Amino acid sequence: MQSKFRGVYLVTDRPLCLHHQLEEVVRLSASGGVSLVQLREKETSSREFLRLAIHLKKILTPFQIPLLINDRVDLCLASGADGVHLGQSDLPWLEARKLLGKNAIIGLSIETKEDWESLNREHSNPSLDYLAVSPVFNTPTKTNTKQALGIAGVRWLKDKTKLPVVAIGGINIGNAKEVIQAGADMIAVVSAICSAKDPKEATLSLRNLF
Numbered sequence: 001m002q003s004k005f006r007g008v009y010l011v012t013d014r015p016l017c018l019h020h021q022l023e024e025v026v027r028l029s030a031s032g033g034v035s036l037v038q039l040r041e042k043e044t045s046s047r048e049f050l051r052l053a054i055h056l057k058k059i060l061t062p063f064q065i066p067l068l069i070n071d072r073v074d075l076c077l078a079s080g081a082d083g084v085h086l087g088q089s090d091l092p093w094l095e096a097r098k099l100l101g102k103n104a105i106i107g108l109s110i111e112t113k114e115d116w117e118s119l120n121r122e123h124s125n126p127s128l129d130y131l132a133v134s135p136v137f138n139t140p141t142k143t144n145t146k147q148a149l150g151i152a153g154v155r156w157l158k159d160k161t162k163l164p165v166v167a168i169g170g171i172n173i174g175n176a177k178e179v180i181q182a183g184a185d186m187i188a189v190v191s192a193i194c195s196a197k198d199p200k201e202a203t204l205s206l207r208n209l210f
Contacts, residue, residue: 004105005130007035007174008206009188012069014041025199026056030063032203034193036105037184038085049130053079066105068133073099074086082127083107088115097127100151107166109134110157111146114155132188133157139190147168151182157185162185177209 010029013096014022026037039053057067057080066082069075071090076083083105086093093108100106107130111118119126125194138148146170149156158165167179168188174188187206196202 003167004035005197006185007033007187008185008203009036009166009168009194009209010034010203011038011040011060011168011188011190013190013194014044016191018195019197021058021198022052022194023055023065025194027059028199029193029203030060030065032200033207034065034175034203036066038066038068038070038188039081046072046075050075050078054080057081068105068107076100076104080115085109085132087111087134089187093126093128105129109131109168111149113156116157116160118178124164128163130164130166131141131157131161131186132166132168136167137175138171144166151178154179154182154184176206180209 010168012022017025021204039047039056053069053075054071057161060067066086068080070085071092072155073096076144084096085107086096087109088111096106106125106128108128109132111134133153135148136150137156154167165183166186167184171187171189172181179187189206192206193199193202
């Protein structure tokens with residue numbers, strides 16, 4: 001069985017779902033073999049976010065694909081999602097682990113080398129499930145990130161950690177292979193699947209690069 005921390009990682013963005021509703025994009029990507037789905041909807045109220053999370057969880061459960069929530073530990077608990085993805089300004093991952101328990105999936109973005117050094121200094125063996133290089137390339141879907149770390153950043157983090165490495169930011173079918181060759185265990189994409197006319201085929205094409 002393929003590890004859930006290898007392959008294609010879908011990050012949602014409803015405004016970028018040009019040809020299908022978000023729920024259909026998620027269902028089609030699941031059919032195409034996506035490994036993880038993260039619900040990230042920045043312009044959505046907590047109540048609408050919770051509704052979406054519960055609905056997506058029902059879609060993904062038959063496929064045995066985990067649903068992660070961006071930032072919000074409270075909504076992860078309320079929706080029954082499988083875990084959270086945290087940035088450097090979110091709730092500290094150690095507190096999230098205490099709240100969500102040992103079986104929850106928790107991923108953490110590493111945006112600078114200082115982020116890694118701080119994590120490594122405080123926790124030589126952190127109870128995290130993956131680390132994300134963020135962003136690899138500049139991307140219009142997330143404007144509050146720091147300077148892009150590039151392919152060299154993927155290679156650098158892969159050399160530093162035994163945890164699975166997720167590459168996120170500006171990744172598409174044209175540059176994904178280079179990112180994978182640099183050591184990424186997973187590639188996180190937004191528009192490459194959300195904006196595709198055929199999200200299943202787009203997912204398959206990315207997955208086949210592994």
